[in-house]
Amino acid sequence: MKSSSFLFICFLGFSILAFTLKKAIPHPFYQPKEWPKPTYNFKGNPLDYEKFELGRALFYDPILSRDSSISCASCHLQFTAFAHVDHKTSHGIDGRVGKRNAPGLANLAWRKLFHWDGGVLNLNAQAINPITHVDEMDMALDSLMYRLDRSPIYSAAFKRTFGTTDIRPFHLVKALAQFTLALISENSKYDKVKHGEDGIEFTEQEKKGLILFNNFCSSCHKPPFFASDDYKSNGLPIDPELLDFGRMTITGNKRDSLLFMVPTLRNIEYSFPYMHDGRISKLKDVIKHYTLLDYSNPLLSKELRKNPVKLSENEQKDLLAFLKTLTDKSFLFDERFKYSTMK
């Protein structure tokens, strides 16, 4: 065999091997032990590592906003549990300010309803809302498709991952979902204690806090997600400037006035400020809010009315200590979820 032929065969072999190895990188999504099956329809968007990387790059790229100034990550920062700190409510292009506090993103494959008002019913469709919302990215979808198509990097990436030269919104949102599906948080101290990991135990204060949590909080903030696909009134009065009536905006039903999503408490220590409009900045004050409620208010959620949160000052500290055990630093600093660009 001629040496040039041998070199060519070697090159071909290494290329195939490299391609195979690249394809073999697993998607970061996994099914945690003892968790229910996800609600997300994976058949419509099978897990694919390259699509995950594309979604990750898009998540961090301001190309999605009209003036290329705001990315998904502008309001969903990893080190704050993919929530938005610094501001009560999220802000968009041209300094516009929205009505709501950007919620943290975690364990989305198990959610049925999205946004504080539940207006979005599946993860794929969710991304269209902030991209097109006038107070967020304010980007027309047809313009965005044109922009992605004109980008040599993204047109090549969509061709490689979805096999298309005609980028459509469903390609975009599926790529973004490939990334957000991977945002699983289940490695907190709470999880480690629950799984009986060696040497990890709750402190006495955390144990007391867990009992209080189970007595007063878990009927709405249900483990293992510490959230629920439900809408409740937590007694916050309407903000006279924002005039956000929550779930009623979607259903048009007066009975849904001032009902808002029950958010996850995972990583709650880092996802301040709190509540749908970010009006409470400290977690200890959120707990205090529940102890000061007018429990005769008929609009309050039935769980709160049935079981008023009565906590002494020390008990409030105990509950706070437990809530901090829901912090998952391996999630907050996971290299796989950090800023990335498409190569």
Added chain:
Amino acid sequence: MKVSFYLFFLSFGFSLNCYGQLSIIPTWNKKPLELQHVYLIHNKDSISFSTLKIYFSDFRFKDKISGRITSIDTLIFYDLADSSTHSFFNDLNLSNYECVAFTLGLDSSKNVSGELENAYDPLLGMYWAWNTGYINLKIMGESSAVPTNSHEFEFHLGGYRSPFATAQTIQIDLNDQYIYFDLEKLFSENIKLTKNHHILMPCKDAFLISQGLSACFK
């Protein structure tokens, strides 16, 4: 002249081919509706249309002889501005069927499917991002009856949640391959532009107007 030619073309087409290609024909005064053409309501107010987009789904054809129902549960997008959307079901032998029933709009399961591809593509301009769901019928234009400076009207009729679920079941006899949508009847009897000219979200008015749509199809 243009309309006459169009009708002639339709008749000619039907005489040649009684198979397949169910077609939607929006009409005004029994003639095919044209975008931007100025019509009269009650011989008084002018009206013209800039947009007419409709979703159809869940077609059920009743066989003339056996009475058997053939169901085609697909989503059809119609856009008056795009002639490629005007006809569908090319492979169906329509002469076998006595009547057809279909849904104008999308049922709740289609609204929340998260499909977003093909007829569900948000680029078609029928998707409500804020409220996961689709507009069933989008009609936009101008009329001297609208008491605003712009005289514009916008009807985005949709919504799948009770009590304002707007999808309508419509049944018509299949005398030919055409489904006629009488907009003159809609704007003369169902919609009062002097009072109601902008509907952009699910609501009672969208529900009430949608309930009258069935009578506008034949």
